[in-house]
Amino acid sequence: MKNKIIATILAATVFLALCGCKNNNNDDIAPYVASDKWEKVEKADMPAREDATLTFEKMEELYRPHTDWRIYDIRTTETTVKPTNGGTAYYVSNKGNSANDGLTPETPLASVYNLGKVKLKAGDVVYFERGSVFRGTWTAMVDGVTYSAYGEGKKPEFYGSAHDYADPKYWEKSDKKNIYVCTEIFTKDIGGIIYNEDQSAVKVTVGTNGIFEGKKFNSYKDIKKDLYFYRDTKTGKLYFRCDKGNPGKVFDRLELNTSGTIVSVKANNITLDNICVKYGGGHGIGLSNNYTGLTIQNCEVGFNILTDKRCSKLFACV
Numbered sequence: 001m002k003n004k005i006i007a008t009i010l011a012a013t014v015f016l017a018l019c020g021c022k023n024n025n026n027d028d029i030a031p032y033v034a035s036d037k038w039e040k041v042e043k044a045d046m047p048a049r050e051d052a053t054l055t056f057e058k059m060e061e062l063y064r065p066h067t068d069w070r071i072y073d074i075r076t077t078e079t080t081v082k083p084t085n086g087g088t089a090y091y092v093s094n095k096g097n098s099a100n101d102g103l104t105p106e107t108p109l110a111s112v113y114n115l116g117k118v119k120l121k122a123g124d125v126v127y128f129e130r131g132s133v134f135r136g137t138w139t140a141m142v143d144g145v146t147y148s149a150y151g152e153g154k155k156p157e158f159y160g161s162a163h164d165y166a167d168p169k170y171w172e173k174s175d176k177k178n179i180y181v182c183t184e185i186f187t188k189d190i191g192g193i194i195y196n197e198d199q200s201a202v203k204v205t206v207g208t209n210g211i212f213e214g215k216k217f218n219s220y221k222d223i224k225k226d227l228y229f230y231r232d233t234k235t236g237k238l239y240f241r242c243d244k245g246n247p248g249k250v251f252d253r254l255e256l257n258t259s260g261t262i263v264s265v266k267a268n269n270i271t272l273d274n275i276c277v278k279y280g281g282g283h284g285i286g287l288s289n290n291y292t293g294l295t296i297q298n299c300e301v302g303f304n305i306l307t308d309k310r311c312s313k314l315f316a317c318v
Contacts, residue, residue, distance in 0.1 A: 094134075130149050191282070272295070
């Protein structure tokens with residue numbers, strides 16, 4: 001029960017970001033407005049901290065109203081950042097094409113990986129279309145570039161998960177009842193399985209003594225509970241127990257949090273504004289050593305699971 005409450009609080013509060021959009025006086029690029037499609041809640045101030053021994057139930061009672069308002073406020077934040085110092089605006093969309101120049105919303109590039117051909121420089125802004133989903137990891141490597149959003153709807157989303165695995169083609173029956181094996185091989189660890197967008201399966205993490213939850217664990221055949229999963233480090237195979245049948249049919253959404261940082265920053269004075277980062281097996285956003293000036297504002301960061309023991313029982317870590 002305690003873990004469930006922890007998870008609930010984390011799921012709500014992890015959509016944090018750090019408010020305070022920058023405004024620049026360049027009227028060549030019009031701001032893009034987020035769609036007001038989420039339920040509006042009244043503003044609730046953050047209550048004063050009480051006794052440090054608060055119960056989880058009391059924390060939920062105190063902070064939920066403020067958290068709900070803050071989530072709404074962040075999700076509906078408008079884009080106001082613009083190029084500076086003679087910088088250029090570039091546009092990226094799921095509807096784009098790698099052959100486009102990326103200079104207008106009508107001629108967007110197809111992915112962040114296409115940006116290599118445009119030679120970014122300090123003062124540029126890269127706008128990702130709202131409603132787009134970009135999968136895989138990427139690195140911001142040019143000093144002084146801002147990454148933000150354009151269009152309407154949900155913030156552009158960056159997922160560490162390679163696919164939505166809610167498809168029967170990704171799962172096969174194993175030789176053990178109710179245990180399914182993914183049709184892909186994973187060379188990296190899987191930090192978590194998130195199903196139906198906000199619920200987490202339980203990772204089998206075997207200790208050096210070969211014990212898991214007080215019992216000897218030899219192989220995937222020892223998965224005894226529904227919605228537990230195990231990655232065999234020798235074969236790279238992922239096993240998932242699902243008592244209701246093929247996970248690809250049971251769930252509407254199934255994301256696998258593959259080890260690694262989704263957005264790596266290896267440059268100075270980078271700004272990440274109005275993007276959403278989810279479903280990674282490590283950090284959602286990571287700043288490498290020797291770089292400074294990173295600004296993260298108006299962003300959603302959630303459901304990024306570290307693969308070490310600190311977070312093995314939680315489905316969201318900050």
